[in-house]
Amino acid sequence: MIFSCFPLPNQQAVALLGGALLLAGAAARAQTAPVTADEAAVKAVLTQYQQAVQKLDTTGTHHLFTANSQVFESGGVEGTYRHYAAHHLAPELKEFSAFTFSDYKSQVQVDGSYAFATETYTYTIDLRKGPQDKQAKAPIVRRGVATSVLRKNAAGRWQILSTHTSARTPRTKK
Structure with a gap:
């Protein structure tokens, strides 16, 4: 030896x-x-949803989610994506003049026909100025995280089955 x-x-x-x-x-x-084709496809679904929110328009985004999807937001159960989009997200987006993501990072793990995604980001919301507002309201800035489970459907397309988002005011640097 x-x-x-x-x-x-x-x-x-x-x-x-x-x-x-x-x-x-x-x-x-x-x-x-290297990123696999499935990981890239999952990230593409997440990106399409993110882009729709930034455009302040949820039109056509229902195909990114399964029919029986579940949406959870900051401790609340919002129901299926169709319900969430119609009764929460779309009306909320109408109150914004801009919604932007920054510092975006995502991690995806694919396991057969399921994928698990974690996204971290900062988002900034600019509110529309109302007719009685003398000046624009201060932007809303938050650090957010989303965890999602996606499933590959029979056609081979990835869809969001469950998503949970939460956010908080960024910590100030000392």
Whole structure:
């Protein structure tokens, strides 16, 4: 054995160091693994939804969600996406002059016909100036996170089955 001239504690140290290097190499490869076609397709669904919100228009977004989808927002159960869009999101978007995302990051893990996504972002909402408002209202800025479960349907298209979003006022830097 090549290490036979070293006392046993050094052999253990070398073995541990070698194991650590192997794990570090595996972790580096995992971080640079190419995006699969399914991961890209899931991210495309998330992007389409994000773009619709930024355009302040939910028209046609129902196809991004399953018919029996569930939407949860900041501790509230909003029902299916169709219900949420019609009774919450669309009316709310009419009150905005702009909705922008920044600092957006997403992680997707695909497991067969299901995908699990986590998105983090900052969003800024500019409210429409009302007829009685003397000046524009201050923008609303929040740090948000969304977790979603998507399912690949029989046609091979990814759809959001469940999504939960929450947000808070950004912490000020000290």
